[in-house]
Amino acid sequence: MISLSIDGHEIQAEEGATILEVARDNGIEIPTLCYHEALESYGACRLCMVEIVIGSRPRLVASCCYPAEEGLEVRTNSERVIKFRKGVVELLLARCPSVKAIQDLAQGMGIESPRFGLKEEDCILCGLCVRACTEVVGVSAISLVGRGMDREVATPFYEPSKTCIGCASCAAVCPTKAIKVEDVGNTRRIRNWKVEFELQQCKTCGKYFAPKAQLEYLWQKSGLPQEFFEICPDCMRGNRQ
Amino acid sequence: MTNYLKKMKRINSPQELEQSRKAIIDGRDPSRPCISICGGTGCLALGAEKISDNFKEELRLQYLSTKIDFKITGCPGFCERGPLVIIYPKKIFYQRVKIEDVPEIISETILNGKIIDRLLYIDPQTGEKSPYEDEVPFYRKQRRHLLSNNSRIDPGNIEDYLALGGYAALSKALFELSPEQLIEEIKESKIRGRGGGGFPTGRKWEFCRQAEGNIKYVICNCDEGDPGAFMDRSLMEGNPHNVLEGMIIGAYAIGAHEGCVYIRNEYPLAVKNVNIAIAQAEEYGFLGKNILGSGFDFTIKVNRGGGAFVCGEETALIASLEGKVGEPRQRPPYPAVSGLWGKPTNINNVETWANIPLIINNGANWFASIGTEGSKGTKIFSLVGKVNNTGLVEVPMGISLRDIIYKIGGGIANGKKFKAVQTGGPSGGCIPAEYLDTSVDYDELTKLGSIMGSGGMVVMDEDTCMVDVARYFLTFLKSESCGKCVPCREGIEKMQEILINICEGRGEEGDIDLLEELSAVVREGSLCALGATAPNPVLSTIRYFRQEYEAHIREKRCPAHVCKALISYSIIDEKCLGCGLCEKACPQGAITFVAKKKPVILEQSKCIKCGACYDVCKLDAVAVE
Secondary structure: OEEEEEOOEEEEEOOOOEHHHHHHHOOOOOOOOOOOOOOOOOOOOOOOEEEEEEOOEEEEEEOOOOEOOOOOEEEOOOHHHHHHHHHHHHHHHHHOOOOHHHHHHHHHOOOOOOOOOOOOOOOOOOOHHHHHHHHHHOOOOOEEEOOHHHOEEEOHHHOOOOOOOOOOHHHHHOOOOOOOEEEEOOEEEEHHHOEEEEEEEOOOOOOEEEEHHHHHHHHHHHOOOHHHHHOOHHHHHHHHO | OHHHHOOOOOOOOHHHHHHHHHHHHHOOOOOOOEEEEEOOHHHHHOOHHHHHHHHHHHHHHOOOOOOOEEEEEOOOOOHHHOOOEEEEOOOEEEOOOOHHHHHHHHHHHHHHOOOOHHHOEEOOOOOOEEOEHHHOHHHHOOOOOOOHHHHHOOOOOHHHHHHOOOOHHHHHHHHHOOHHHHHHHHHHHOOEOOOOOOOEHHHHHHHHHHOOOOOOEEEEEEOOOOOOOOHHHHHHHHOHHHHHHHHHHHHHHHOOOEEEEEEEOOOHHHHHHHHHHHHHHHHHOOOEOOHHHOOOOEEEEEEEEOOOHHHHOHHHHHHHHOOOOOOOOOOOOOOOOOOHHHOOEEEEEHHHHHHHHHHHHHOHHHHHOOEOOOOEOEEEEEEEEOEOOOEEEEEEOOOEHHHHHHHHOOOEHHHOOEEEEEEOOOOOOEEEHHHOOOEOOHHHHHHOOOOOOOOEEEEEEOOOOHHHHHHHHHHHHHHHOOOOOHHHHHHHHHHHHHHHHHHOOOOOOOHHHHHHHHHHHHHHHOOOHHHHHOOHHHHHHHHHHHHHHHHHHHOOOOOOOOOHHHOOEEEOOOOOOOOOHHHHHOOOOOEEOOOOOOOOEEOOOOOOOOOHHHHHOOOOOEEEO
């Protein structure tokens, strides 16, 4: 165990944990957009920046990546941190003025409207979808392509993904709802990746519940009997009871 | 070359190395004439290859090939005056040599010992001629420990390097020093990284040596991407063995057995020369298994970079080496702990590696005696822009900017006035005339809001608009930002937008404050040094040239007459004699010739403000406001 101070509180923490993890475990909230506990830290949105003091020189670091160190003094809400965070949110609001999550963040910080040119994007390039697809799902159907302002999330060569299984994990982790998944009848469509999937009908209740491609993938990975994947999770729970 | 072709046998001990060296030196006649022509990229662009072919042909025709040596070397630095030819042993210095000069150089200088006056460098300030290389003012004021060998070495011939004492430092390191002693020596020399960050090299090595793990890597960063910078390129092209020797010594100190040169693919000659050098070093036993019989193994591979500026950042470079997208990641962990493939990795810049053999040969104290308290040794700068003598200059740390620009650089081109010098590449700051006496070292430049960077030095004259300069560099950085983190990706773009608005006459009151505010966000919050230093050109120009920003914003006026939206050209009727030169030069047909001795007429609606009329007018009859 190590001890550090966050906002004046003396805190004991596991060695190897990040500042963000330690803060959240202790009920200290730090805003994030590109962080997810199931995924590797990425340090791209910079919203989680906190001020740390090493020696006599305080500096800002991304708390999602920076390890909690013995004797570290952390300030999550200093004037410098708040000013910086506001700057980041203002930049994000200029990029995505219509995105609810960003509007809410901005409102909470007292930003009415950005002082510079607006765009109309719905993706903040946090990379959560890409990391979920790679690290958790394991299919790497999408990635971040292009550099700088041309950066975007896309399938290889912008062609309909051949490896996507339609699981929609990307949409589930997206903080800005930029990935649109439409389930209509027996079809799931994810326009962002130009893909369509046939959905499996539940043998018990008749509801279309998941793409066949996803169930096939899970079946092969898990080694469970095929029948297991023909019943929707709701009925499965009912069965168990 | 001849000995090399006979396939030299492997060198297995320090004694054998010294014997081989002696054999090479003894086999050479120091009084034998040698024509050495610069084959660096600058001189090649000026036609050095054709001149070389002519020299070879002429020597052959006159049956002189066996009596006179001919050598194509790396860049000695005076690119402004290329193609450069140096005649040894006297080191006669010929500049701006043309194909037509070749027969005369051979018949007059080589055979008759006569110096050809018209090929000599004439100092434009004093009118003094400099027949010999060492007397040229451009070189005389420098301290060229790294660059001076470039004109004496054929980079494709390891024997040239050995003849100048090459690999003696490696031999000393392997047989006389322990890795710990070696690191101590580097620490005592107080050398700091030449790639931009200025981190003490010895400490970096120590971290990597102390890091846990059996597999460690050393990397040479030759991804030099600053506009106008070519220091690393010239070292790699001109003296690759020097860099390799430094790397092998570093690998021994750190405990690495594999190394890599990461070199941008836009440097084809450097790629070619370092590959030749690696093959030769392997053949001679300086690379590979059991180097010089010491039991130490080390190999080097070459990886070519795809041209992303951000890949010069060490974590992005490592990602690129691993086959991933070249993007930086958050540090810690630092590469010294977890670098390439998660193993402890030490990355140094080309120039840092090139300094290592010097330190080992001459001792840490010698090295530390050059320079200032916090910055030791020499530093190579690429001196470019509106200066008379553009080229590579190697100077002791602590020299003043004025000495570099005026004594070495020969002052400002075309008799114009100095306005600013930008140091440290695209994310460096612009330093104005009142700080010309500042001594060039890491800390002094930082105090002025600029950086040492990797050694770019762009000189600007009075015709430069500083807002436009900031806009230019931000445009470069915007297109080179990898786009991973929000402050750098979004912030630089917004700053550039504001600068474009100011340059195009749409600047508003409050823009300067907004630029400063955005700068703080980008500087404090960016993931890597690209973003963290990106605001420098903006902040430094605001700091030293605020009135220029204000003129653009408040008066919609560009004092340097650069920003096209804010200037207009007109004909001064009293001065115009109707010669019609401007009419011919105008690409838009905006100027109408009336009659001789009658002023021409300029139609504003057609004018694209290219300035062609202004440039051709011999009577100063074109006004710009």
